Amino acid sequence: MLVFTAFLLLIPYFGAPSAEAVESIVSKASDNVVDVMAQNTPIRLKRDTEFRGCGLNPTPIVGRNYTARSCVEHMEHGASQCGYYVIHNKQESYVVFCDINTEIGFAYTLIESFALKRNAFFASKSLAVNWPINENSPNWNMYRLSHSRMSLLRDRSTYWRATCNFPFVGIDYQDYVRARITDVDPIKETLSATCKKVEYINLRGDLGLQTTVAFWNQNEYHMHTDSSxxxxxxxxNAGAVSSEDNWGYYGTINPKFRCTATADSTTQYWLGDYIRGNVSRQQNGY
Structure with a gap:
């Protein structure tokens, strides 16, 4: 436990700025980093050298004449590129990574991403518990929003999805799962081998549409399924290994599954919605 605590202290952490404090993303500091200005203090974000997922190296963008409470609201205001955006709610403003152009008409906010070699920090934490890691510094290897931030985004979303190796693969709908939050809610529900409906699942090429999948998401288990x-x-699933875990927990891994192919393979969870063309949705008062 002491070793674990000491390690966490080494993780970069920045206090969340207020809505007034987030001024803009002002400049590209170099080819590898961008600066976000918050109370005149730069928060430095690493840029990805490859980004096939969005068809470009993600560019930092922020709305100049509006505020947005999710990535889909940025899209409704005309944003069309993946990148780092500032979103706002009643309590705070903070930077997130938005995927706006890999699925036509949809925008997704990254709520968690971790490399397999960092699985020990995520394996026993369901998405229904508070376990923020680097939440003010979006990255692919070790990142998770607080449960309160996830909950606010959930309230403005219709879908969740899980992906593998997004920075290098993007969305080709392999090793990918998507469901409506009304059918399975990873942010609120406790699940234990519970059958839940998904709209789409592809696991190592095995495809399911409008089908049910067994999920775990409880105190000792990160959100995942067992394809065996x-x-x-x-x-x-054809080609599964005994007790194989997919999209989390990873007590048993299969190198043929993208998220667990190597120690550097990554797993992502997202919350999102489709564009409705109405930028004044204030029903929840955020």
Whole structure:
């Protein structure tokens, strides 16, 4: 426990600026970093050298004449590129990574990403508990929003999705799962081998549409499924190894699954919605 605590202290952490404090993303500091100005203090974000997922090296963008409470609201205001954006709610403003152009008409906010070699910090933490890591510095290797931030984004989202190696693969709908929050809610629900409906799942090429999948998401288990078990309509997956975990927990891994192919492979969770063309949705008062 002492070693774990000491390690966490080494993780960069920046206090969340207020809505008034976030001025703009002002400049590209170099080819590898960008600066976000908050109370005249730069928060430095590493840029990705490859970004096939969005078809470009993500560019930092921020709304100049409006505030947005999610990535989809940035898209509704005309944003069309993946990148780092500032979003606002009643309590605070902060930087997130938005995927705006890999799925036509949809925008997703990254809520968690971690490399397999960092799995020990995520494996036992369900998405329904508070476990923020580097939440003010979006990155692919070790990042998670607080539960309060996730909950606010959830309230403005219709879908969640899980992806593998997004910075290098993007969205080709392999090793990918998407569901409506009304069908399965990873931010609020406790799940234990619970059959839940998903709209789309592709696991190592095995495809399911409008099917049910067994999920775990509880105190000792990060949100995941086990593709070796036949508990619901989808599974067991061809080529699965015994007790194979997918999109989290990773007690047993399969190198043929993208998220666990190597120690540097990454897993992402996102919350998102489709564009409705109405930028004045204030029903929740955020």
């Amino acid at each position: 078990l036949k508990l619901c309509a989808f599974g067991p």
